[in-house]
Amino acid sequence: MRNVIAVVGPTASGKTTLALELAIRLDSEIVSADSMQVYRGMEIGTAAPTHEEQSIARHHFVSILDPGADFSAGMFQRMAREVVENLNARGKVAVVAGGAGLYVRALIEGLFPGPEKDNAIRARLHREAEECGVPPLYARLQACDPEYAFVINANDLRRIVRALEVFELTGQPLSMLHAEHKEAAMPLDAVQVAFDWPRDELYARIDARVERMLQQGFIGEVQALLSAGYEKHLHRLRSLGYREFADYLAGRKAYDEAVEAMKQNTRRFAKRQLTWFRSDPDIYWMKAEPGRSISAYADEALSLL
Numbered sequence: 001m002r003n004v005i006a007v008v009g010p011t012a013s014g015k016t017t018l019a020l021e022l023a024i025r026l027d028s029e030i031v032s033a034d035s036m037q038v039y040r041g042m043e044i045g046t047a048a049p050t051h052e053e054q055s056i057a058r059h060h061f062v063s064i065l066d067p068g069a070d071f072s073a074g075m076f077q078r079m080a081r082e083v084v085e086n087l088n089a090r091g092k093v094a095v096v097a098g099g100a101g102l103y104v105r106a107l108i109e110g111l112f113p114g115p116e117k118d119n120a121i122r123a124r125l126h127r128e129a130e131e132c133g134v135p136p137l138y139a140r141l142q143a144c145d146p147e148y149a150f151v152i153n154a155n156d157l158r159r160i161v162r163a164l165e166v167f168e169l170t171g172q173p174l175s176m177l178h179a180e181h182k183e184a185a186m187p188l189d190a191v192q193v194a195f196d197w198p199r200d201e202l203y204a205r206i207d208a209r210v211e212r213m214l215q216q217g218f219i220g221e222v223q224a225l226l227s228a229g230y231e232k233h234l235h236r237l238r239s240l241g242y243r244e245f246a247d248y249l250a251g252r253k254a255y256d257e258a259v260e261a262m263k264q265n266t267r268r269f270a271k272r273q274l275t276w277f278r279s280d281p282d283i284y285w286m287k288a289e290p291g292r293s294i295s296a297y298a299d300e301a302l303s304l305l
Contacts, residue, residue, distance in 0.1 A: 002189050002305050003088055006033070006096035008104055008277055009194035010270035011240075012205040014288070014297075016049055018195075019097035021298040023057035026093050031080050032061045033098025033107060036239060038076075039067045041228070044213050044221045045241045057095075067225060067233045077106035084188065093305065096190075101151065101276035105178075109187045114162075114177065115169045125161045140164060145173035151276050153269075193301045194277055196285040203267050210241070210263050219245055240266050 005022060007015045023030050032038070036046040040063045049059050060083050065071055084094040084107070098104060105111070129137055137160050142149040144167050152159045163174045170177065197205070222245040225234060234242040241262040248258035277283055286300055 001088070001091070002093050002191055003084055004094045004096050004108065004188050004190040005301065005305060006098075006104060006108065006190055006192045007194070007301070008033075008096075008101070008192055008283060009099060010202060010273040010277070011047070011099050011266060012209045012270065013099075013195040013197055013202060014294075015097045015099065015195075016047070016053065017294050018193075018297055018301065019095050020049070020053055020057055021294050022301060023095045025298055025302060026095065028092040028095050029058040029060065029083070029087060031083055031094055031096045031098075031107070032059055033076070033080070033096050033100050033103040034061075035071070035073075035076075035100040035103060037062050037098075038065050038071050039063070039069075040065065041067060041221065041225055041230075042239065042242070044216050044218045045239065047209065047213070067230045073100075073102045073106040073111055076103050077111050080107045081188075099273050101273065104192075107188070108190045108192070111178070114166050114174070117162075118165055118169060121165045121168055122161055125164055126157075129157055129161075134160065137161070137164065145175050147175040148173060148178075151272060153272075190282075191301070191304045192280070192283045193304065194283050194285050195288040195297075197288040201288070201290075202270060206266050206270060207263050210259065210266065213241070214259070219249070222246060223249060240269060 005026075007019045007022070009015060019030050022028075030049075032049070034046065034048075036042060037048045038061050039046070042048070043063060048062050053059070054062065061076070061080065080096075080103075087094045096104065096107065102111075125137060134155050134157050137157070138149065138154045141160050141163050145163055148163050152163075166172075166174045166177065218241065222234075222242055225231075225242065226246060226249065231246055234246060244253065244258045244261045244265070247253040248255055253261070284301075284304060286297055
C-alpha cells in the first residue's frame with residue numbers, strides 16, 4: 001500500500017478541491033503542507049479549507065497556531081509523519097495537499113536536520129540585518145548557495161540566517177546537504193500529482209482568487225491581525241497580501257496599489273513554486289483544462305496508486 005498521495009503545485013492551481021475529492025474517494029484525511037494555513041486568523045488570505053470542506057474530511061495542520069508562534073519544516077515533518085503513520089496503520093492512504101515545497105519534501109523524503117544552532121552566529125547575522133537590511137545577507141546566500149537562495153523569499157530572514165549559519169559551520173551549502181541526506185533517507189512511498197496550467201491561465205486564476213479574497217473580507221482579516229498586535233509577525237511570515245494591506249490600512253499604499261502588489265507578488269511566488277516542483281522528476285503533471293471535472297482529475301490521480 002502506498003503511504004501518501006500528494007497534490008502539490010503552485011498557489012491557486014486547484015489543490016484543495018482535488019485533495020478533498022481524493023480524501024472522499026479513499027475515505028481518508030488530509031495533511032495540509034502549507035506553511036501559512038497553520039496559523040489562526042489567516043484563513044481568508046491563505047485560502048484555507050472552509051469549515052464545510054473540513055466537515056467533509058478531516059484536515060490536519062489548519063488554523064492550529066497563533067501567528068506569533070514558530071513553525072518549521074522540521075516540526076512539520078515530525079508531526080505529519082505521525083499522522084501519516086496513524087492513517088497507514090488504519091489501512092488508509094494519507095492525502096497531502098500543499099504548495100510549500102520544502103514541507104512536502106520534508107514529509108516524503110526526510111529533511112537534513114543540520115548542525116545545532118549557533119546562537120553567536122545567529123545574533124551576529126540578525127545584527128547585520130538590523131543595521132544594513134536583509135538584502136546584503138540574501139546576496140551573500142546567493143553567492144554561497146544559489147540553489148537554496150532561488151527557492152526562498154528574498155526577505156525570509158529566518159531561512160536566510162539558517163542557511164548562512166549552516167554554511168559557516170560546515171563549509172557546505174544547505175542545498176547540497178539536503179541532497180546528500182535525500183540519498184541516505186528512507187522516503188515514504190508516495191505518489192505526487194500537480195495541475196499543469198498554461199502560465200497565463202494560472203495567473204488569471206491567481207488574480208481572480210485575490211479579488212475573491214477581498215470580497216470575502218480579507219481587509220477585515222488583516223485589520224483584526226493588526227489590532228491583535230501581529231504586524232511584525234505578518235512581515236516575518238512573508239505572508240502574501242497581508243503586508244500590502246497592512247500598508248494600505250496605515251496609509252502607506254493606495255487601495256489599487258495594494259491590490260496590484262498582492263496580485264503581482266502572488267504571481268512571483270507561484271513562479272518560484274513552479275520552479276521548485278518542476279525540478280522534481282517524481283511529480284506527475286496532469287494537463288489542466290477548463291471545464292474538466294474534478295472527478296476526472298481524481299480518476300487520473302488514483303490510477304497512479
